[in-house]
């Protein structure tokens with residue numbers, strides 16, 4: 001029984017420390033948030049891009065004045081950036097030393113995996129607790145038999161068992177709290193493509209902006225994405241990462257907006273076929289959402305999106321962490 005108790009204590013200590021380790025870090029920014037437009041470069045030397053229009057900066061690890069992100073904890077980070085340049089100059093950003101970046105979430109995904117393993121550990125801990133209780137009862141029974149044995153120090157044994165019982169109760173309480181903390185963490189992730197049927201389909205152009213309904217669902221953990229309306233509804237307050245890729249090889253320009261509660265957040269666009277050599281465009285953003293906030297994608301006025309069985313139009317969203 002002592003070994004069981006020690007093992008449980010050790011397990012609770014590890015779980016508690018793992019819970020405290022979870023850092024919440026996420027940022028998302030665009031390059032320019034003012035009215036009008038601005039060209040950055042060309043300069044003779046590589047220059048840092050300072051993304052000063054901040055959407056999200058949980059953990060305050062991104063400095064919008066310098067464009068530099070400083071890792072607050074040791075961990076694996078995921079960064080994502082989207083570059084747009086319709087001018088006669090090449091962007092070249094892909095070969096430049098990038099100091100300003102967009103977004104990361106791997107530290108959170110890692111936490112998600114830890115959570116899974118913790119859930120398993122906690123179940124084990126509960127099982128061991130039950131075994132511990134059974135062992136304790138057996139000990140009492142044995143003790144009752146041993147009452148007749150004059151060689152046993154009854155008082156000492158009783159004291160020992162009493163202490164163990166108290167420890168067990170404390171451990172049970174701690175495991176209950178740890179388990180409830182784990183259960184509180186919502187798991188939300190969806191991913192879908194625009195058209196899952198055979199053949200191909202053009203969406204638009206229409207005179208008015210229309211909601212794009214991504215009905216070919218790959219993942220919808222938490223059922224927060226509605227594949228009949230194309231609308232994602234945040235089930236919990238938290239930071240979410242959204243990413244979408246748009247493909248359109250037609251003679252119409254393409255353009256897709258991401259909207260939060262019907263308000264514009266970011267866009268992705270591309271010229272008609274023949275005007276450039278690219279048919280794909282995309283954008284990403286991390287947003288701090290309240291429970292019930294809605295996100296959807298909208299095809300712009302007089303623009304087109306093309307989809308076929310290659311599934312080149314996708315819309316994905318993931319909860320990084322609850323707030």
Ligand SMILES: [Ca+2]
Pocket residue numbers: 270271272273274275276277278279280
């Ligand atoms: Ca194009």
